[in-house]
Amino acid sequence: MTAVGATKARPRDLGVRVAENLLFAVGLPVLAVGLWAVWSTRSTSRFLVGPGTLLDAFRQTWIGPAFVEDVLPSVYRLLIGLFASILLGVAAGVVIGRLRPLREMLEPLLEFFRAIPPPVLIPVAMLLLGITDTMKVVVITSGAIWPILLNTIEGVRSTDSVMLETARSFRISRWDRLWLLILPAASPRIMTGVRQALSVALILMVISEMFASSAGLGYRIAYFQRNYLIAEMWSGILLLGLIGVFLAVAFGVVERRVLRWYHGMKEITRA
Amino acid sequence: MPDGTPLLRVEHLRKVYASGRGEVEAIGDLSFTMDPGELLCVVGPSGCGKTTLLKCLAGLLRPTSGLVEMEGSPVTGPSPAMAVVFQEYGRSLYPWLTVRGNVELPLRHKKLSRAERARLVADALDAVGLPQSARSHPWQLSGGMQQRVAIARAIAYQPDVLIMDEPFAAVDAQTRADLEDLVRELHLTRGISTVFVTHDIDESVYLGQRVLVLSNSPTRVQEDLVIDLPAERDQLTTRALPRFTELRTHVYEQIQRAKRGPVVPSSRAHRP
Numbered sequence: 001m002t003a004v005g006a007t008k009a010r011p012r013d014l015g016v017r018v019a020e021n022l023l024f025a026v027g028l029p030v031l032a033v034g035l036w037a038v039w040s041t042r043s044t045s046r047f048l049v050g051p052g053t054l055l056d057a058f059r060q061t062w063i064g065p066a067f068v069e070d071v072l073p074s075v076y077r078l079l080i081g082l083f084a085s086i087l088l089g090v091a092a093g094v095v096i097g098r099l100r101p102l103r104e105m106l107e108p109l110l111e112f113f114r115a116i117p118p119p120v121l122i123p124v125a126m127l128l129l130g131i132t133d134t135m136k137v138v139v140i141t142s143g144a145i146w147p148i149l150l151n152t153i154e155g156v157r158s159t160d161s162v163m164l165e166t167a168r169s170f171r172i173s174r175w176d177r178l179w180l181l182i183l184p185a186a187s188p189r190i191m192t193g194v195r196q197a198l199s200v201a202l203i204l205m206v207i208s209e210m211f212a213s214s215a216g217l218g219y220r221i222a223y224f225q226r227n228y229l230i231a232e233m234w235s236g237i238l239l240l241g242l243i244g245v246f247l248a249v250a251f252g253v254v255e256r257r258v259l260r261w262y263h264g265m266k267e268i269t270r271a
Numbered sequence: 272m273p274d275g276t277p278l279l280r281v282e283h284l285r286k287v288y289a290s291g292r293g294e295v296e297a298i299g300d301l302s303f304t305m306d307p308g309e310l311l312c313v314v315g316p317s318g319c320g321k322t323t324l325l326k327c328l329a330g331l332l333r334p335t336s337g338l339v340e341m342e343g344s345p346v347t348g349p350s351p352a353m354a355v356v357f358q359e360y361g362r363s364l365y366p367w368l369t370v371r372g373n374v375e376l377p378l379r380h381k382k383l384s385r386a387e388r389a390r391l392v393a394d395a396l397d398a399v400g401l402p403q404s405a406r407s408h409p410w411q412l413s414g415g416m417q418q419r420v421a422i423a424r425a426i427a428y429q430p431d432v433l434i435m436d437e438p439f440a441a442v443d444a445q446t447r448a449d450l451e452d453l454v455r456e457l458h459l460t461r462g463i464s465t466v467f468v469t470h471d472i473d474e475s476v477y478l479g480q481r482v483l484v485l486s487n488s489p490t491r492v493q494e495d496l497v498i499d500l501p502a503e504r505d506q507l508t509t510r511a512l513p514r515f516t517e518l519r520t521h522v523y524e525q526i527q528r529a530k531r532g533p534v535v536p537s538s539r540a541h542r543p
Contacts, residue, residue: 162362169329169355170377170428180376184367261367265410 049231054238057231062239066220074217075243077133078205081140085197089145090190093152094182103153110150118143118200119207126212136208136216143204147196155189156182188262191255198247206240276343277304278464279328279432284337286323297323299489301337305466307431310458312475313468314522315485315493316530321468324490325436328466329355342431351381354425356435360417364409364424370396371405374424395427398461399453415446422453426463433457433465439474448506451478455504472526476500476519477509484522486529493529496522 033051040050049057062071096103122139129135159182167177183190209218217236224233256263286298297320305311315321326332327339330349339346341353354377357363364373374392383391396402399419409417418438425433435454439447451474457463469475475482479498486493498518500509509515 160362162357162359163365165331166355166357166363169331169349169353170424171349171351171380172377173380176376176379180368181365184365187367261408261410264408265366268410 046228047230049234053231054234058235058238061220061232061235070215070217070220071239073133073215074205074209077136077208077216078140078201078243081137081205082144082194082197082201084137084141085144085148085201086194088141089148089193089197090152090183093149093190094156094178094186096149097153097156097186098182103157110146110153114146114150118204122208122211131212136205139208140201140204144197144201147200148190148193151189151193151196152186155186158189159185184261188259191259195251195255198251199244202240202244202247277340278307278309278342279305279466280338280340281328282338282340284324284327284339285335286320286327286332287335296489298327298334299486299491301485301490301492303483303492303495305432305464308462308464310454310465310467310478310480312479312482313466313485314470314472314475314482314526315490316487316526317470319485319488319529320490321470321485322436324485325355325434325466325468328432329353329434331355351428352431354428354430354433356418356421356425356433356438358437358440360414360421360438360441361409363421364417366408366410368408369405370401370407370409370412370420370423373409373420374427377424377428391427391429392423395423398426398457399423413446414442415450418442418450419453422450422457426457426461431464433463435465435467437469438467440470447474452506454478459502472519472522473510476515476522477504477506482522484525484529487531494522494525496525 037051040048040053043050096106118139121142122135125135125139125142129138163181163185167181172181205216206218206221209216210222213219217240221233221236221240224230224236281304282302284298284301285296288295288297301324313321313324323332327334328346330339330346330353333347341350365376368376371392374395375388378388378391381388392405393402396405399422401416401419401423404412404416404420409420412420421438439450442450454465454467455478458465467475467478469478476498482494482496482498483492484494484496485491496518500512500514500518
């Protein structure tokens, strides 16, 4: 029977496809690491290390007490800063997006504040708040909030007029209107803002620890640099990259859940 | 309420929009009444202010002058006694909610028990023939089915008047015929008073017990026509009746005249 033959062939096709995808996904990184390993045996530069040395340094530096003393506090501040940015950015964005006079008044000002590179605020924040966790969280928030705020304003502002009129004609309560209309309608834009905020927050986490600090991932990397601990320094940079990738993956999972309707709808209109 | 009180009374309604280039008179002087249980079609040339009229009825727009009265009290804002079905079903249903969520949405602020709410939602979805789609999302359904969801949402709200704004303008002809029969059926079996705004002459004659023909802008009532077709209507036989043809020809002529210019409005319940 041809039908049975066809269904039998399918799992093998799937296996081939998975193998192919895997090859494409890891092929280039594996090749790059291989070339790097070969190159490092011939290189004499003091500032570049090979993959073996780096891995050793990574194990010795980060697996152990440093993880609890330096990495966890940094990640903790990063997450607090991110959540604060989301909370404040979305709350302010909804208010500003809904009130047209307020929006028109604030827009030039917001553009100006967004244009200021947040690291220049660190010395000021240090003076005002001291060298504290709060200062670092404030610095992270002061940079990560802008993409979220501006995207939320735009998303709220462009809520469909017929959807708003529907809510009005059915006398839907303010609370329901916020949670069941305005926030979901703006959610694709909000998620875009959060995605941009992730990388900003990671950068500011590192920078906020490089000034007058005594712990944290950024502090450690700066310390290694100043003391010519080259392999350790590179292992810190590797860890930063891994944290970034982990954040992006976690965000992807949340986004797919929150915006399932949006992706489903887009798929159908594209078909 | 004393007998004979109209459900809806519109008197000397006038709506002027202020725009950059001056004032635009969307509605000149409109007066009519509607009795409880009626199915009233409003038809007129395009751009004659049908949607403006509907928004004034629904309390979504404040008239410049004149009066809209619902069961004897003036309409000043959206009322729980009215439900609107918009033309753009795709923009009126919320894509992040399921079909059930959409139908249930306006019931959330009514003080109902959970069971009562569930019963209303199930009953409304039954009435529009979509009991099995409750857990789908609107965008997974066809255009006609989406408009059925919007109708279900309106009837679950249990309004005294259902206001429909060219609800079937965006669906194909066969779906449209099915939806027209759905409106007739809901009206016959549930006695829901309905104002149905359309630009389609055949649709207005097929659906309505009464057709209100509007004039060109500034809008007045061009004619108020009783449709004396049998209550049991059918897409094939009703549309083949000589009387149907007469009525649609008459409405067509009135609209042609309306396009040419304002005339003295004829009296209520005129028969051609």
